[in-house]
Amino acid sequence: MHFSSEQRLRDGVHERGFSIGDIPGMLWTPSSASPTAPVPLILLGHPGGLSRMYPRLAGRARHAAAEGFASATIELPGSGERPAIPTVEQARADLRQAIAAGERPADDTIDRLILPLVDAAVPEWQACLDSVLGLPEIGGPVALSGGVIAVGVRLALAEPRLVAAGLFAGSFVPRAIIDEARRVTIPVHVLLQWDDEGNDRQAALDLFDAFGSAEKTLQANMGGHTGVPTYAGEDAARFFARHLR
């Protein structure tokens, strides 16, 4: 883990850019964090493109810091300045073509778009976790917040250090990932934008149904893909506070 930039935000939050190998990432820690008082950690998922997503990620990180939690994120494989993955780009072109034609994307297209991303991303998030938890001011427990939901499902299944996952059901879900969700047992809080026209609502409901967790909550709201209401964000923040404190 190599730190490449550092700044103190107005509210005292310590923001650092880093890289792990060729994967860029960002880390935010509250001013309260210290080796004698290490803080819990939230992994901030996103749809890819760290620079483009920076303002929203920094906003989420500042909210987490106000609760006493550190936040970390890394770039997704094939996104931002990382090299494109040709097979995924082909699947993305096929997806756009299907949507432009007013068709539901084929399961095979969704698989080719999402599954390679899941396979590549999950070990990278685990490596990120190794590095960040190695810092003396970051202690755990660890929760996941948002991002490509299929990545979140696999990470919730594969990573025993995760104690809770807040997921955003706003991207395509391969059927194989719905099957994996049956073996997820950590508490999950799933946000669904009910009127998100580009989303497959039934797949989101099937995924929620599949989770094996004894504590699982689905919260569906209006406002379109990017219009998650403020109160829904607050309810999700309480989910993290319940499981990280």
Added chain:
Amino acid sequence: MHFSSEQRLRDGVHERGFSIGDIPGMLWTPSSASPTAPVPLILLGHPGGLSRMYPRLAGRARHAAAEGFASATIELPGSGERPAIPTVEQARADLRQAIAAGERPADDTIDRLILPLVDAAVPEWQACLDSVLGLPEIGGPVALSGGVIAVGVRLALAEPRLVAAGLFAGSFVPRAIIDEARRVTIPVHVLLQWDDEGNDRQAALDLFDAFGSAEKTLQANMGGHTGVPTYAGEDAARFFARHLR
């Protein structure tokens, strides 16, 4: 409105039993309520049987009072000490028979069970509202909380004094009521117990989808019919606080 009993609960809440004609009811007001500082009102729905439901109703009323809100409830037609409605009792027997046989109850059975209850109950809740809002220490705005969801839908549609409805999707919903929900426009917060085996989950999702409200939230949780998690109750309380303050 005739007051029949009165007591001061330990936390200062003023509890009164009343009747409107032959309909018994209960009213709870926080100690802060006065003619110079009238308080908002929550109508507390329930499945019928005021005496049996009293402990839970009083608990909900005390939580509302802690937020500064009065609460009122009345007995449902055909429940508790009110005369049974023979056609509804016949429908209830048919429903139990279907469930005992492991069958999905026929739409006609659900209609015969629920629609007469909706038709009779809604004007009674409106009369309750007339009486309670006539008290100088109760001002409004008014929200509905829980109860037979079909009654709640019709009341949300028929009663312009309601500004918000928190509904529990835990009882059967006639298709006609789902159609009525399309014309409901006040904010709704719908709780659904995802693993409620006696409930028709798809009908609950269809009902949520139907609401015409620009602000609508579905929160689905685990725990069976009576196992709404504490945090879900807290999220619902914040919904009421948002719309009643």
